[in-house]
Amino acid sequence: MTLHVMSKQRHVPTDGGRANEERLVRASDRWMRLLLRLYPADFRDEMGEAFLETYRDRSRAAVRDGGVAALAGVWLLSLADSTRNGLGERMRPAVGWRRSGNWGRDTERAVRRLVRAPLFTLSMIATLTVGLGAFAMVATVVQKVLLAPLPYERPDDLYLVWRDYGKVFDLKHGSLAGTDVVALGAAGGVIEGAAGVDRARATLTAAGSGSDDTAPEQVSVLITSPNLFHLLGVRPALGRTFAAGEAGPGRPALVVLGHELWQRRFGGRRDVVGADVVLDGTPYQVIGVLGPDFRLEGELASDAYVTHLVNLAETNPGAGSYSVMIRARAGTPPALVASAVGAVGKMVDERDFQGKGISLYPVGIKADLLDAVRAPLLVLGAAGVLLVLVLGVNMATLLLVRAAQRERELAISRALGANRLALVRATLLEAVLLGTAGGALGALAAVWGTRALVALAPLDLPRRETIAVDWRLAAVVVGVGALLGALAGTLPAVWSTRAGLATLLRNAAVRGGGGGYGPLRRAMVVAQVALSLVLLSAGGLVVRSFEHLLRIDPGFSPAGVLTFGVPVPGARYPTDTQVVAVHERLHRALAAIPGITAVGASGALPLSGDPAQSTVHFPGAPGNSGDTERDRPLVDYVQTRAGYFEALGIRVLAGRAFEPTPSRGVREAVIDRTLAQRFFPTGSAVGATLEFFDDTLRVVGVVEHARLHDVHQDGRPQLYVRDEDYTENALSFALRSDRSPTGLVPEVRAAIARVDPQLAVSQVRSMDEIVSAAVQQPRLSAVLLSGFSLGALLLAAMGLYGVIAGSVSRRRHEIAVRLALGADHRRVLRLILGEGARLVGLGLLIGAPGIYLASRLVGGVLVGVSPFDPLTLGAVAVGLALVAAVACYLPARRVAGIEPAQSLLEN
Structure with a gap:
């Protein structure tokens, strides 16, 4: 085959x-x-x-x-x-890094090293995120509210002018008369123009031509000189603003709408310009709509703008009714502006007050608007910076711990000929990457955190609507994180290059390593304790102040009280008799609601800040001094109806409150405790007579001083008069009930509608809500400072824990030898705890001078608490020491688990 x-x-x-x-x-x-x-x-x-x-x-x-x-x-x-x-x-991202040479390759390696240590990396980034996020929130508020320029033309040349009554009576921040506005506008020189404005509330009862929305609504109206918008350099989004002749008697009824009212009530319709709206029963023609960026702050914030009905030159010179804004010539120094305004004030004093010493003075518009919030915002800003410092020191401590753990790796690298610059670069890159990641996440967290902060902030916080994290602030926070990382990484980086190779090898041979980093780590812990003491002292004082504020008796009882405004339009009810009759009908209708125990009404509720002022005189009172000016004090006077004191829970100290039926032929008055004690220090004020305007009133009662302006301090003396005698169209009602105040609202609206469906109900709030709003700013400051302080305390405890834990780890062999030679565990434990106690004691000693600076910083926001309150500062120091003791004890107790024989064999 x-x-x-x-x-x-x-x-x-x-x-x-x-x-x-x-x-x-x-x-x-x-x-x-x-x-x-x-x-x-x-x-x-x-x-x-x-x-x-x-x-x-x-x-x-x-x-x-x-x-x-x-x-x-x-x-x-x-x-x-x-x-x-x-x-x-x-x-691939790594390609760009590889192109950048050694830095790129080292960055890629640094990322891999951080990924291989997830616990360290995540804890470090989380800490930075929280700390830098909190810093970003505070920085956003400070930048937007205090630092950003106002949205007006040349805002630095705008001033508000106030009247100082000097020796006449105690009023340093008084409004101006219309004649003062005219005098300032005619001054010339450095004063380019002046505008006088007055606030009012009006009932909007028609939304304009072609709209079906005719429900009555209360809106805030600014009555102004025609040149206000010209002074501000503001142009309308639609239509025009006022012309020079559109003010005074017989002026046309014109209105400029604010952007928010235009959007809410008119649906943003462009044809509203030229249409009519009805304010307090009077038709007004809309001539313009302002843009979304325009807003006056504080008391001047308004929904709509109209011009004066009166000729300012013919008003009473003694009546301070107007807030006045002036514009100075571009670039004029504030001192020259003050001199020019002072010259006008001197002329006004001589002309209208016979040289009694009344003066005028200007305040920059930004400084004036932000005066109330400047101190708390600066405190929060300083606290944010301190927190960042604590965060940086903590980061340096943790990086030193990490470097200690890597001493064996560094020793081998140096022994194999590694470049010192490469080691520095590697250490710094890790820190910068951590800081940058923490800054980026912190900026992101601040976006949501700032929204929550704005929601919690007081409604009257200036420029509240502008507070938001933008890309510039986000970039700053990321940069701060990167800088923090670079600074914190410098210490371990420098140490790794300065330590000799023999030192590194010797330290690496010790179990746990890190022997050479001990002094640096201990110094970092001391710094953290010192900074934490400063921040905790500031936080403790502010929290103690807030607690004191909550315990203050405001002079009234807010629980179970519902408040709301019911202005009576003068066009519908032109006489005082008609207005009083409507008030009586409203009183009866509200009293008929089930569960209502008292009904009252006044021209200014507690904490509203809205009372009018005038002087009073008690002829023949024992407290008179004989000084005509002193014996005519300036008082807050409030028009009230019978039942007001009962509804608000204002205590009657002597005599009686107003009765439902007025006394015939006699005008009655009720005074507060302050007036009674001043003019009747040894007797009763009941039955005394007082002169008020051109009338003589009889005092029928003395009541507790109810705080009208600030919850934390008494204001001017108070005089209560009857609404029947001094009728006020815009009364606010107060209902005391044994039911939930908010549950009364539908029945209240229905009762008012039965009296007159064209009456608007505004500002419906419980008295508890009003009190809560009054303490909102100190509450927010206390919460934020407490959070910063506790964060610093936690960081300090973490650093102390790390140092003691490292000490126990490094000294395990030494401790084993001590135990083998007969030392008992408790003695060794005391030795370890003593190390922590020395660090804490040194930190408290170094931080003690900082307490003085912290106390001076927060002194302006404290209420009823001394900036150097020993109880608060002592409690802070003891609390910090206790937390530090726990942080030391937790790692030190590992001593009890050391077995000498086993530890010596391991070593």
């Missing part, structure tokens, strides 16, 4: 075939070099030759086995592979 063996014969090219093959391989080589350009430069440098060699072999094999067709297939496959892989290489 013949066995046939079949084998594949390999083609052997001829000389001509070899030449053709070489030409095709060279062409393929050029094609592959072209495809290599799709890869990044660093790939070409490292892998280019291997790439070409691989494809050269493939091309040669393809030509031999399949000729041109097979080579074409290789080319197409290589094109697809190079396009996919080349673009993928270019898109």
Whole structure:
């Protein structure tokens, strides 16, 4: 049998075939070099030759086995592979880093090292996120409220002018008369113009032409000089603002709408310009709509703007009714502006007050608007900076701990010839990466945190609507995080280069390592304790102040009281008799609601800050001094109806409150405790007479002083008069009930609608809500400062814990020897705890001078608490020491678990 063996014969090219093959391989080589350009430069440098060699072999094999067709297939496959892989290489983040040289490669390695230590990395980034997020929130508020310029033309040249009554009576921040506005406007020189404004509330009963929305609504109205918007440099979004002649008696009824009212009530319709709206029963033509960026702050914030009904030059010079804004010539120093305003004030004093010493003075508009919030915001800003310092020191401590754990790695790297600059770069890069990541996440957290902060902030916080984290602030926070990382990473980086190789090897040989970092870590802990003491002292004082504020008796009882305003339009009820009759009908309708135990009404509720002022005189009172000016004090006077004191829970101290039926032929008055004690220090004020305006009133009762302006301090003396005698159209009602105040609202609205459906109900709030709003700012300050303080305390405890834990770990061999030689565990435990106690004691000692600075800083926001309150400061120091003791004890108790024999064998 013949066995046939079949084998594949390999083609052997001829000389001509070899030449053709070489030409095709060279062409393929050029094609592959072209495809290599799709890869990044660093790939070409490292892998280019291997790439070409691989494809050269493939091309040669393809030509031999399949000729041109097979080579074409290789080319197409290589094109697809190079396009996919080349673009993928270019898109890899690490490519850009590799191009940057050693920094790029070290960054890539730093990221890998951090990923291999997830617990350290996540805890560090989380700490930075919370700390920098809190800092970003406070920085946002401070920047937007205090630092950002007002949205007016040349805002630094705008001033508000106030009247100082000097020796006439105690009023340093008084409003101006219309004649003062005219005098300032005519002064010339550095004063380019003046505008007087007055606040009012009006009932909007028609939304304008073509609208079905005619429900009555209360809106705030600013009555102004026509040139107000010209002074501010504000242009309307629609229509126009007032012209020069559109003010005074007989002026046309024109109104400029604020943007928010235009959007809410008129749906943003552009055809509202030229249409009529009805304010307090009077038709007004809309001539313009302001833009969304325009807003007056504080008491001047308004929904709509109209011009004066009166000629300011003919008003009573003694009546302070107007807030006045002036614009100074561009670039005029404040001292020159004050001199010019003072000259006008001197002329006014001589002309209208016979030289009694009344003066005028200007305050920059920004400073005036922000005066009430400047101190608490500066305190919060300083606390935010302190928290960042504590955060930086804590970060440095943790990085030192990490460096200690890596001493063996550093020693081996140095022994193998590693460059010192490379070690510094690696350590710094880790810290900067952590700081940058924490800053980025902190900025992101601050976006939501700031929204929550704004929701909790007082409604009257100036520029509240502008508070939001923008990209600039976010970039600053990220930069602060990176800088914090760089600064915190400097200590371990410098130490790793300055320590000699022998030192590193010796420390690395010790179980736990890190012996060379001990002094630095202990110094960091001392710094954390000192900074924490300062921040805790400030926080403790503010919290104690807030607690005192909550215990203050405001002079009334807010629980179970519902309040609301019911202005009576003068166009519908033109006489005082008609207005009083409506008030009586409202009183009866409200009293009929089930569960109502008392109904009262007044022109100014407690904590409203809205009372009017005038002087009073008690002829023949024993407290008179004989000084005409002193014996005519300025008082807050409030028009009230019978039942008001009962509804608000204001205690009657002597005599009686107003009765439902007025006494015939006698005008009655009720005074507060302050007036009674001043003018009747030894007797009763009941039955005394007082002069008020041109009338004589009889005192029928003395009541407790109810705080009208600030919850934390008494205001001016108070005089209560009957609404029947001094009628006020815009009364606010107070209902005391044994039911929930908010549950009364539907029945209240229905009762008022039965009296007159055209009456608007406004500002419906419980008295508890009003009190809560009054303490909102100190509450927010206390909460934020407490949070910052507790955060600093936690960071200090973490640092102390790390130092003691490291000490126990490093000294395990020493402790084992001590125990083997007869030392007892408790003695060794005291030795370890003593180390922590020394660090805490030194930190408290170093931080003690900072308590003085913290106390001075928060002194302006404290109520009823001394900036150097020993009880608060002592409690803070004891509390910090106790927390530190716990932080020391937790790692130190590991001493009890050390077995001498086993530990010595391990070492």
